[in-house]
Amino acid sequence: GQSLEQPSEVTAVEGAIVQINCTYQTSGFYGLSWYQQHDGGAPTFLSYNGLDGLEETGRFSSFLSRSDSYGYLLLQELQMKDSASYFCARGNTPLVFGKGTRLSVIA
């Protein structure tokens, strides 16, 4: 079953910063990934953390703390096009997904 927890919905203002948290069970941990999915589309890969710390890719950053079984996705300078669902996922093969966080960016 699902072993990751993330908020179901988040709303943020255009231009702001938003953080989406993800906690996971520690058994068989092989890294934490993040995916973005727009309505009607397929999930697309955003980032991966195999070790503790921050990974930055443009406006998006992802953080991992293995000791806390916790990670987050940070989106900066929010744009309307960032409105989508965001999934954290643990493992490698197989990859297990959380239930997703629906981000709504408002003007």
Add this chain to the structure above:
Amino acid sequence: EAQVTQNPRYLITVTGKKLTVTCSQNMNHEYMSWYRQDPGLGLRQIYYSMNVEVTDKGDVPEGYKVSRKEKRNFPLILESPSPNQTSLYFCASRGTSGRLNGELFFGEGSRLTVL
């Protein structure tokens, strides 16, 4: 162009009528997987395959079969579909050598309705 291709993209069928959703990838990936996506439940893994002739159950395998006779193809078979299998299905693949970055490449999805 590197891609994962699923067919059909949309299908309406009736209970009990066997169907197959095909999945093909052109990236020589070892790992392939099927997920179903339902509102509020996220992506749940049905079956996955680490390589040719190697398949394993995911979290929700009941009512589904898969095969991996060739590296590029990983069809999903519903022998006797039921209405609770109405869902959006995604096939995905990734390579297993090199950097472990967890990046899965997804197909565009297949929306299945079972009446």
